Amino acid sequence: MRRSLTRLLSGLGKTRTAILEGLRSALGNSQALDENALESIEETLIAADVGVETALSLVELLRSNTAKISSGGVDAAVDLIARDIEQVLRQAGTMRNGLERARPHVIMVVGVNGTGKTTTTGKLAALERRAGRSVMLAAADTFRAAAREQLSIWAERSGSQFIAGEEGGDSASVAFDALSAAIARDTDVLIVDTAGRLHTQKNLLEELTKIRRVLGKRMPGAPHEVLLVIDANTGQNALSQARLFHDAVEISGIALTKLDGTARGGIAVAIARELAIPVHLVGLGEGIDDIEVFDPGIFASALIRAN
Numbered sequence: 001m002r003r004s005l006t007r008l009l010s011g012l013g014k015t016r017t018a019i020l021e022g023l024r025s026a027l028g029n030s031q032a033l034d035e036n037a038l039e040s041i042e043e044t045l046i047a048a049d050v051g052v053e054t055a056l057s058l059v060e061l062l063r064s065n066t067a068k069i070s071s072g073g074v075d076a077a078v079d080l081i082a083r084d085i086e087q088v089l090r091q092a093g094t095m096r097n098g099l100e101r102a103r104p105h106v107i108m109v110v111g112v113n114g115t116g117k118t119t120t121t122g123k124l125a126a127l128e129r130r131a132g133r134s135v136m137l138a139a140a141d142t143f144r145a146a147a148r149e150q151l152s153i154w155a156e157r158s159g160s161q162f163i164a165g166e167e168g169g170d171s172a173s174v175a176f177d178a179l180s181a182a183i184a185r186d187t188d189v190l191i192v193d194t195a196g197r198l199h200t201q202k203n204l205l206e207e208l209t210k211i212r213r214v215l216g217k218r219m220p221g222a223p224h225e226v227l228l229v230i231d232a233n234t235g236q237n238a239l240s241q242a243r244l245f246h247d248a249v250e251i252s253g254i255a256l257t258k259l260d261g262t263a264r265g266g267i268a269v270a271i272a273r274e275l276a277i278p279v280h281l282v283g284l285g286e287g288i289d290d291i292e293v294f295d296p297g298i299f300a301s302a303l304i305r306a307n
């Protein structure tokens with residue numbers, strides 16, 4: 001817990017500094033919460049990418065607590081905002097450590113090209129391995145030549161088994177064969193890495209739908225998780241990406257990557273409020289250990305509290 005707070009504090013440093021500075025300058029020395037101050041707080045929150053809905057509702061929350069803020073200043077405002085954000089994050093759904101597990105527990109990883117799918121697959125494999133589980137990685141991104149090689153390196157690094165098909169081959173059959181192998185070998189976790197780009201977006205979504213269907217055919221209930229990988233720097237576009245993938249393959253959770261060094265960490269809040277999809281994992285760098293299981297309380301604190 002402590003380690004993840006420290007890492008998130010550093011990853012979300014830019015976002016947090018921007019929000020805190022915005023609050024300080026809006027409230028000023030007088031700590032007066034007039035309309036100007038509220039407007040400036042609203043702008044600060046929108047700039048941090050928490051989404052317009054969240055920004056407006058937080059401003060209303062502050063407005064209805066004017067007395068508290070006049071006496072408690074920035075700290076009181078921070079406290080109100082952090083509690084509210086934590087609740088929004090919690091309401092989005094089950095956290096990853098609360099998920100029921102099948103064997104094999106099948107995880108399908110989807111998302112736009114370059115968001116960090118393969119990296120997240122590798123880091124997640126390492127996380128599962130550290131929890132003492134056996135892991136198999138399946139390279140269902142058969143579109144890009146380098147994709148298979150990249151995933152096989154992650155398999156080696158994390159101590160996972162690795163299954164791939166022919167380059168340019170049928171990604172759904174790779175997924176099907178991998179699941180058959182995982183069942184035969186009694187593997188605990190199967191993670192299926194997919195392509196983020198095909199000839200057209202329609203092709204991509206059709207391919208992902210097919211992979212999902214084929215997994216469910218091989219093992220009723222699979223995939224048990226469909227993780228959408230989102231680059232935190234995408235900003236509000238992340239919401240339309242999430243809607244698109246959710247409509248096609250029904251996302252169970254989000255892996256929010258590249259939180260190291262972004263000033264837009266609030267996007268986790270926008271996703272939770274507007275789509276009600278829980279964030280399950282956060283990526284905090286390119287290394288194998290640069291991943292944390294998402295915790296609403298820790299995240300809310302790192303996003304806005306000074307310590």
Ligand SMILES: Nc1nc2c(ncn2[C@@H]2O[C@H](COP(=O)(O)OP(=O)(O)O)[C@@H](O)[C@H]2O)c(=O)[nH]1
Pocket residue numbers: 111112113114115116117118119120196229257258259260282283284285286290
């Ligand atoms: N800084 C940072 N870079 C990341 C993170 N996750 C992935 N990347 C980098 O993003 C780039 C694309 O990642 P990749 O996993 O290949 O994306 P994919 O196309 O979705 O599979 C690579 O250079 C990764 O090292 C992260 O959490 N933080």
Ligand SMILES: [Mg+2]
Pocket residue numbers: 117118119141147194
């Ligand atoms: Mg990839």
